Amino acid sequence: MSTSHRRGRRPRIPDETADPGIPxxxxxxxxxxxxxxxxxxxGHSYVGRIDAKxxxxxxxxxxxxxGLGRQMYSNSDGVRLRPASGQNL
Known part of the structure; x- marks a missing residue:
């Protein structure tokens, strides 16, 4: 009797970067x-324009x-987006 193993499939590694404590x-x-x-x-912040979502x-x-370029953020990264002074969303 032989044991069966799926080839090419690796066990899922949990995402350690996601912090369940940050909504x-x-x-x-x-x-x-x-x-x-x-x-x-x-704790740093900068002003930018929403290019896409x-x-x-x-x-x-x-x-x-x-001049920092284009950055991608997920809403679960702990990054806060707020209207820049005098701006409406």
Whole structure:
């Protein structure tokens, strides 16, 4: 009798970067083209423009207004997006 093993399939490794203690941000009200302040988990922040987002608003791409380029963020990364001073979402 032989034992069967599925080849090419690896056990799922849990995502250790996801922190279950950080609630997901609700980014549904943020529109593409909005200027936002991006609050990073390290305490730093910068101003940028929402370049694109997924249909469920779970992922956004932000282009920095200070030349940092384009960054992608998930709403469960602990990143906070707020309207930049004097801006509406």
């Amino acid at each position: 997901a941000e609700d980014w549904k009200a943020i529109s593409v083209g909005s200027t936002v302040e991006v609050g990073l988990t390290e 997924t249909p469920d608003s779970g992922v956004v791409w932000v282009v920095s207004s200070t």
